[in-house]
Amino acid sequence: MNVLDHLRALFADALRPLTERPEDYALHVRPAQDPKFGDYQANCAMPLRKELGGNPREIAQKIIDNLPDQSIFESIEIAGPGFINLCLTSDALVGELGTLLGSDSLLPATSGPAPTMVIDYSSPNVAKPMHVGHLRSTIIGDALARIHRALGWNVISDNHLGDWGTQFGMLIHGWRHYRDDAKAKENPLAELARLYRHVNELGENDPVVARAARDETVKLHEGDEENLALWKEFMPWCLEDLHRIYDRLDIRFDHELGESFYQPMLAETAKSLEEKQMATPSDGALCVFFPDPSGKTDDDDNVIQRFAPMIVRKADGAFTYATTDLASIRYRVEEFQPDVIVYVVDDRQSLHFQQLFEVAEKWGYTDVQFEHVAFGKITGKDGKPYKTRQGGTVGLEMLLDEGITRAKASVDEISPDLSEEERQQVAEVVGIGAIKYADLSQNRISDYIFDWDKMISLNGNTATYLQYVYARNRSIFRRGEIDPATFFATLPEIVLDHPSERALALILLQFPESLQQAAGDFKPNMLTTYLFDLANAYNGFFRDCPVLKAPSESLRASRLALCELTARTIRTGLDLLGIKTVERM
Known part of the structure; x- marks a missing residue:
């Protein structure tokens, strides 16, 4: 059971005699920000005052009196102007923990038809190697897809590849005029990358080369047999990379x-x-205009536009990214019948998606929700876009290699007892996990500084820290020569006598809440914050409550159960972020 959902359902029942919108006000039931205010707080009395009038403390008391079941509460107190502080009984916590321990999954149960989401992310141009600029869309999109699937959504992930644009005209021109046959035979992918860079550099200074590359693109789009054959030859190499x-x-x-x-x-x-009179000709192009709703006009009596027009077809007959995006909406709606289409694309494209969604709705797609999950950029410590020391763009593969190398140095230091092969395997998990987590732990809307030292650190909100906590947790079972599957075949009675046991129990039960928050706001950092808080609570428990040397066998079994639930939750949470764990570190 999701504890928060259960509490909100109780409060919705209590609010029903007082308002026609009980579920809305029940959303004001939230986890307490400070343990001194209890486990949860219901802050619905103050906003309800606007509807009912009167004293918020008296409204709070009416809500409490209406609660259909108070057996799960150790205490219910009204504080300040009308806050309702809720403290759950240990029995209620123990019952839920026992259910979790005996379950095959920590994920919340779902009911009813599953909503369908199409999520569009990563979307690189396939003709050139992926670089650091592709990182955020790729891993944020993947994490959101995983989290929504865990919550019962039917998620359809689509990598909308750039496989038809001007970059292929550049490759075709380069292949015909600058190809090194020996290099192309030895490593065609590397040769394509070299040709792309070469033609791109030439085109910046030579308009003849730039025009030739564009002409090759036009010929490709018109179905030229030779260009199409080259495109088909290039694509498998590009996709392999x-x-x-x-x-x-x-x-x-x-x-x-x-x-x-x-x-x-x-x-x-x-x-x-055009037939729906949404797009109109303008200087040879076909455009969708966005007039100001007020109908205001300029000095020449032209209706003022809210922003630049969306070009659907250029004057030379070429179509645009906007046209492709509209065609993809039509296809996705007809093929997948989604409830929502999500685009994980950086915030520089905000205007494009504002226009796209408006046109799509006017075009007739009003039964699907559109979401632009925007994100900021990755910067260096100087606040500028993250670059190599030489000032070039950081290749994504190079970034992953460096992360693993740095992680290996750290693993060599903290785990000298592991074999070289084991340390390398751990370094792979730690290095890539560190890169992902450093991004996912940020509020996606903000820019963030790429800092190797922080992301590999064993201290602070990092994947390395969480992976280390998990590995240390698993070492308890190894030292005690305990097989969790065998040990928990018979569920022990969980005891929450120590404050650190209770604090850990409470946060363990809030895992489903963190997933719902992350999914609802499309912000994976809400899950990373939860996992960091869980790891800290576990460390407090580990410090205060001996496990293998507990004073009794029953207490030892209880604390092992809390360890097991913590490990499962960290492992599941990191997996939903696309990050692996290791048993030894």
Whole structure:
């Protein structure tokens, strides 16, 4: 059972005689921010005063009197202007912990039809290697997909690849004019990367080269047989490179429907917008305009526009990213019938998605919710976009390699008893986990500083710290020569006599709440904050409550149960962030 959901249901019943919106006011039941205020607080009396009038403390008392079941509360107190402080009984906590310990899953049970989400993330241009700029979309999107699946959603992940744009014109031009046959035969992928950089540099200074690359793109889009054949030859090499990175990150997609997939649908998309009088010709292009709702006009009597028009078809007949995105909406709605379509894309694209969603709704897609999950940029310590020492873009594979190398140095220091092979395996998990967690633990809306020393640290809110707490937890069972599966075949009675036992028990039961908060706000950092708080509570318990040397066998079994639940929760929580754990560290 989700404790918070149960409390909110109780308070909704208590509020029903007082308001027509009991569920809304019940949302004001939340975990207490400070243990001195109890376990949970119900802060619904003050906002309810606006509807009922009167004294909030008297309203709070009416709510308490209406509670249908008070047996789970050790105490209920009214504090300050009308806060209701709730302290749960130890029996209530113990009962829920026993249920968790005997269950195969820590995830909340779901009922009713599962809502469907299409989530669009990562979406690199396949013609060039992935770099640090792809990191946030990739791992935030993956974490959100995992969390929503854990909560019972039908999640369909789609990597909307850039596989049809100008970069392929650059590759085709480079392949024809600057290819090194020996290098292409030895490592075609590396040769493509070299050609892309070479043509890109030439095109910046030579308009003839830039124009030639664009012409090759146009020929590709028009179905030129030779260009299409080269595109088909390049694509497997490009995808192989991408999938190698995704494999290292332990990321999979249900679909990888790139721009090329939607290319045959673009003309019909533009035609439909024009027929519905949503798109109109302008200087040879086809555009959607966004007039100010007030109808205000400028000095030339033109209706003022809220922002620049969305170009659906350029004057030269080429379609745009916006056209492709609209075609993808039509396809996704017809194919998957989603309740929500989520785009995990950086905040620089906010205007594009504002326009896209508005056009899609006007186009007729009003039964699906659209969400732009925006995020800030990764910076160096100087506050500027994160670069190599030479000032170049940091390749994603290079970033992963450096993370593992740094983690290896740390693992060598703290775990000299492990074999070289074991230390390397741990370093792989710790290094990649550190990179992911450093990103996911930030409020995604903000920029964050990429700092190797902090992210690999055993102190603070890092994956390394959580992985270490987990490994130390597992060492208790090894030292005691206890097999958890055998030991917990018979569930022990859990005892919460010490404050540190109770504090750990309470936070263990709040795991489902953290998942719901992370999913509801599309913010994985709410889960990382929970896991950090759990690890700290466990360390307090570990410090205050001897486990293997507990004064009695029954208390030893109880504390082992708390250890086991902590390990399961940390392992499950990190897995939902796409981060692995190790048994020894």
